[in-house]
Amino acid sequence: MTIPVPMQLLLRLALFLLFAATPVFAQVPGLTLDSGTEAEAAEPASGQAIDDLVRILQDDAARAALIERLQQAAPAEAAPEAPPDLSIARQLAEYTRSIAEGASSTAQALGGAIVNIRDAFSGTLNADYDILQSVLVGLAIVAVGLFGSFFILRLITIPLIARIESRLGGRSLVARFSGLCLAALVDAASVLVAWALGYVLALNTGTTAGGHMGINQSLLLNAFLVVEMTKLVFRVVLMPRFASLRLLPVTDENAAYWSFWAARIISLLGYTFMFVAPVLTSSVGRAAASAVQVLVMATAIIIGIIIVLQNRDDVRKWLTDLAGRRKFDGFGRVLVAIGQSWHILAIAYLLAILIAWFTNPNGALPFMLGATVQSVIAVVIGGLIVTFIGRFVSVGLRLPHDVKERLPLLETRLRAFVPRVMLIVRWIVIIGVVIAIGQAWRLFDFLGWIGSDEGLAAAGSVFSAALIVLGAIILHVVVASWVEYRLNTISGKVPTAREKTLLNLFKNAFTIALVVFGLMLALAQIGVNIAPLLAGAGVLGLAIGFGAQKLVQDIITGIFIQFENVMNEGDVVEAAGRSGVVEKLTIRSVTIRDLSGTVHLIPFSSVDQVSNMMRGFSFHVAEIGVAYDSDIEGVKQAMHDAFARLMETDHKSEILDDLDMQGVIAFEASSITVRARIKTLPGKHWAIGRKYNELLKVIFAERGIEIPFPHITYVQGGEARASGRVLHPDGDALPKPANAD
Structure with a gap:
């Protein structure tokens, strides 16, 4: 009988189900499967199995029984899962x-x-001791050659490292680091050479000679390489024998102690798990x-x-x-x-x-060891970064001499700015270490979160806000340094008083605007809606405008004073009854230092007029009082001569014109006042006036010109003269002379 192809596929599927549920078919009438022939019946290509299945399908009773058995063997329809019980009692039960x-x-x-x-x-374990003996013999040959060659190589490398220490040890950090790297290379070369000799010995000796080696020899050699390289790392870090090459601040005793125990534990665990356990498992x-x-x-x-x-x-x-x-x-x-x-x-x-x-x-221990190693690495790296930051802050920032001359305040500004930034960086490093430890122990999936859309959005927002703040700080330092450079007289052109005033006002206004806009942009980046803040700022500004009228008046008056260029820094002015040098100008107030050194902060709302004594030019007005019997022409000539001597001093470049002689201007009670003026550069009239007065006093003394001053004359009364008693200058009355009338 020829079976169609679809029927053949159906029969093959049923055959697979048949042998998947052999106990079911054992009870089907007309079908007998002997237990001794189950292995043969399990072959899908068995012709007897196909014939039996065809016979069952052709028999109505057997086919019905087969269908019934298959329905009974089929898994029941899964009931819908009940919603999970999220109560505290259920969670506590699951945890316990x-x-x-x-x-x-x-x-x-x-x-x-x-x-x-x-x-x-x-001794109850089943083992083939002949195989074990042969394995041990082959391993013994390789082990003796491997460790013997390594011992000899160590005897050679230790003197070499000692010579490296004698030449490079104890010197600068770069020299010590170079010596440490050379020592590590020499030590690693001894390990690699011994490992290579062990491989050559394993390939050419024992039962595995002829270019082939057993797996046990390979296990020993690989375990040797891993263990000794790990021990090498600890030797290089601690350097127990060569203290002059050691970079860590560890005593010789501690270095020897930790190197000893690290080598023993690494050897114990490494050779056991990488060599002894696999050999025992196979043998x-x-x-x-x-x-x-x-x-x-x-x-x-x-x-x-x-x-x-x-x-x-x-x-x-x-x-x-x-x-x-x-x-x-x-x-x-x-x-x-x-x-x-x-x-x-x-x-x-x-x-x-x-x-x-x-x-x-196979699961928990590798996880704990891996998490521990990752945590230690994170702590070490974070500690190194924090230590470097601490040393950088403690040492301080020093700029080159030429930069300090051009920008004298930059170093101070950076010293105040850099430690704060380093403190923020230090906390960022600490947070990063904590995140790395939590990620290693799977307390949270930070990497998974940062890789999600929400994590990327949050990280991008924080990073953008940090960049905006950092950019604002850098821009502030740049603008402040540029203003400082423009105001520095050493760097080039001497700035005018107007430039000083406007540049300082620009720096203050720019700083305020930068803080406001930088803060707004940073808040906008992290998702804060700044529209209500702007609206609130407008309402607050309006409230301040109504409630602080004096402040508004100060600002408006200051704007007009700056616009009209009435005064600048360095000018000598009189404002609100105070005279002195203008030290600082803001949009709201002026700071004046008077002749005694007292500083006066005057808000512009109290300034009704400003008298600037340093605009364009100045005059020294010399008003000299002389006696009534003085020769006026002689006095004028003396004043001209004093001016001529003044022109021979260093003040000549500060005098703009000849002496302006104005003559007699007043008749006082005891003197005649003669006036003259000297035109000078702005603000130079005080020094020139002092020098001119000194020269004029010398000339008057040379020429006998009297400068009147108050005199007291005692006039004796008639009775005193008649009695012959006169008043002695000391106050005693003297008798009248004998020849007096």
Whole structure:
């Protein structure tokens, strides 16, 4: 009988279901499957199975029985899942159940490990000792050659590293780093050469000679390479034998201590898990390998606990000293608290690693070790960055001498600005370390969140806002430095008083505008709607305008004063009854320092007039009083001669015109006043007037010209003259002379 192709496909599908549910077909009438022939019946291409299936399908009763059995064997329709119970009681029950299951798994793992140890030492494990003996012989040959050559190479490399230390050790940081790199290369070369010699020996000796090597020799060589390279890293970092090349601030005793224990633990774990356990698994059995792993892991944890207890007091003292350097601030108190109980946390962590390995060595232990390594790397990198920032801030920023001459205030500005930025960077680094640790221990999925649309949007907003703030700060420093450069007389052209005033006003106005717009743009970047802020600012400005009329008057008057250029910085003015030098001008007030050095802050609302004594030119007005019997022409000539001597001094360049002699201007009670004027540069008339008065006094004294001053004349009365008594200058009355009438 020929079966159509669709029917053949249907038969093949039914045949697959038939052998997937063999117990069902065993009870079908007319179909007998012997248990001894089940393996043969399991072949899809068996012709007998196809014939039996065809016979069942042709028989109505057998076909109906087969359909009924298949319906009974088919899984029932899944009932709709009930919504999850999110109550606190249900969540607590789930949590306690997971804890109980984990504890049970741990107990079972511990029990299995104990059984494996007992079987390994009681000899009940099945093992082919002939194979084990041959394996051990081949491994012994490779191990002797490998470790023997490495020992000899170490004897050669240690003197080489000592010579490197004698030449480069103890010098500058660059020289020490170069010597450290050379020492690391020499040490690594010894490891690689020994590893290569071991491979050559494994390929040409023992039962595997002739260019082929066993897997066990390869395991030993690879374990040697990984373990010794890891130990090399610790030797390079600590340098226990060569202190002059050591970069870390560690004592010789501590370097030797940590190098010793790190080498033992790395060798113990590395050779056990990478070499001994795989060899025992293939040669003796999984139970023996598990027993050895249990012993080694427990030994390593015990060694770790011993190391923690040995260093408990040293670490506590070190953390307390760090807190003392920080004067026991918030972070210092945290360090003290950690120092009191750090050993308990460390021991608990080591025991957790041991329990995790017993429970799930293929999953939990690699996760904890990987998370630990990532956390240590994050802490080390963050610590190095924070230390570098701290040293950079403590050393300070120093600019070149020529830059300091051109911009004398830039270094001070940067010293005030850079530490704040470095403090922000320090906190960003600390937050990054915390995020890295949380990501390593899967406390949260920061990378997954940052890769999502929401994370990218949030990170982009924060980054944009930070860039805006940083750009505003840099722009402020640039503009302030440019204004400082324009006002510096050393850099080039001497700025005028007007330039000083306008540049300082521009710097103040630019700073205020930059702060306002920078803050608004930064808030807009992080999602804050600044429209209500702008509207509120307008309403607030209107309220201030109505409530602070004096402030508005100050600003409006200041704007007009600046617009009309009435006064500038450095001018000598009189405003609101105060005279002095203008030291500072803002849009609201003027700061004046008077002759005695007193500083007066005068708001523009109290200024009704400004008298500027330094515009265009100045006059020294010399009003000289002489006696009535003086020769006026002689006085005028003396004043001209004094001016001629003045022109021979350094003040000649400050005098703009000849002496303006105006003559007699007043008759006083005891003197005649003669006036003359000297035209000078703005603000120079005070110094020129003082010098002119000195010269004029000298000439008057030379020529006998009297400058009147108050005199007191005593006139004796008639009775005193008649009695012959006259008043002595000392006040005593003297008798009249004998020859007096």
